[in-house]
Amino acid sequence: GAVVSQHPSWVICKSGTSVKIECRSLDFQATTMFWYRQFPKQSLMLMATSNEGSKATYEQGVEKDKFLINHASLTLSTLTVTSAHPEDSSFYICSAAGQGGEKLFFGSGTQLSVL
Amino acid sequence: GDSVTQMEGPVTLSEEAFLTINCTYTATGYPSLFWYVQYPGEGLQLLLKATKADDKGSNKGFEATYRKETTSFHLEKGSVQVSDSAVYFCALIKAAGNKLTFGGGTRVLVKP
Numbered sequence: 001g002a003v004v005s006q007h008p009s010w011v012i013c014k015s016g017t018s019v020k021i022e023c024r025s026l027d028f029q030a031t032t033m034f035w036y037r038q039f040p041k042q043s044l045m046l047m048a049t050s051n052e053g054s055k056a057t058y059e060q061g062v063e064k065d066k067f068l069i070n071h072a073s074l075t076l077s078t079l080t081v082t083s084a085h086p087e088d089s090s091f092y093i094c095s096a097a098g099q100g101g102e103k104l105f106f107g108s109g110t111q112l113s114v115l
Numbered sequence: 116g117d118s119v120t121q122m123e124g125p126v127t128l129s130e131e132a133f134l135t136i137n138c139t140y141t142a143t144g145y146p147s148l149f150w151y152v153q154y155p156g157e158g159l160q161l162l163l164k165a166t167k168a169d170d171k172g173s174n175k176g177f178e179a180t181y182r183k184e185t186t187s188f189h190l191e192k193g194s195v196q197v198s199d200s201a202v203y204f205c206a207l208i209k210a211a212g213n214k215l216t217f218g219g220g221t222r223v224l225v226k227p
Contacts, residue, residue: 043220044204049214108157108158
C-alpha cells in the first residue's frame with residue numbers, strides 16, 4: 001500500500017523555538033494533505049487541510065500564524081509550530097490523499113514535547 | 116457538528132478472547148464509517164469500512180456493521196492474538212470531501 005513518511009517521530013524543544021514536521025508521500029502524488037493533533041486520551045482533531053500550491057484551510061480555533069503549513073509539492077507538506085510553548089505539546093499526525101481522494105494514508109505521527 | 120464516541124481503554128484481554136470496541140456517532144446525512152488501527156511505531160492504517168446502512172466491513176478477522184438505527188459501528192473480533200495489540204480509532208467521513216472525524220481511540224492490549 002501507499003506509504004506516508006512523517007519526520008521526526010518525536011522532538012523535544014525549548015519554549016520559544018520553532019519546530020518543523022515533514023510529511024512525505026513516498027509512492028504517490030498527494031493532492032491533499034491533512035494535519036491532525038491529539039491530546040492524551042482525546043480524539044484526533046483536524047487542524048488544517050492543505051492542497052498543493054495553495055494556502056491551507058484551517059479549522060476553527062486553530063491559529064494559522066502559529067501553525068504554518070506549506071504544501072509546496074505533490075509529495076511534501078510541512079507543519080511548523082512557531083514559538084512553541086508547553087501547551088503545544090501534543091501528538092501531531094498527517095495524512096495524505098491521492099487524486100480522487102478515495103483513500104487516505106497516514107504518517108506515523110510526531111510526538112512534540114515543549115519544555 | 117459531527118462526532119464519534121468510542122469506549123475508553125485500555126482494554127486488556129487474553130489471547131483468543133472475544134473483543135468488542137463500541138463506537139457510536141452523531142452526524143447529519145449518511146456518513147461512511149471506518150475503523151483505523153495504529154500499531155506501535157506506525158501510522159494509522161485502514162482496517163475496515165462501511166459506506167451505507169447495514170453494510171458489514173470485515174478484515175483480518177475483524178467485523179463491524181453499520182447500524183443507522185442505533186448510530187453505531189461496533190468493532191468485533193472473535194479470537195484476538197497478541198499481534199492485535201494496537202490503538203483502534205473509529206471515524207466517519209461525510210459524503211463530500213475527505214475530512215475524517217475521529218473517536219478518541221481505544222488501546223487494546225492482548226496478553227499471551
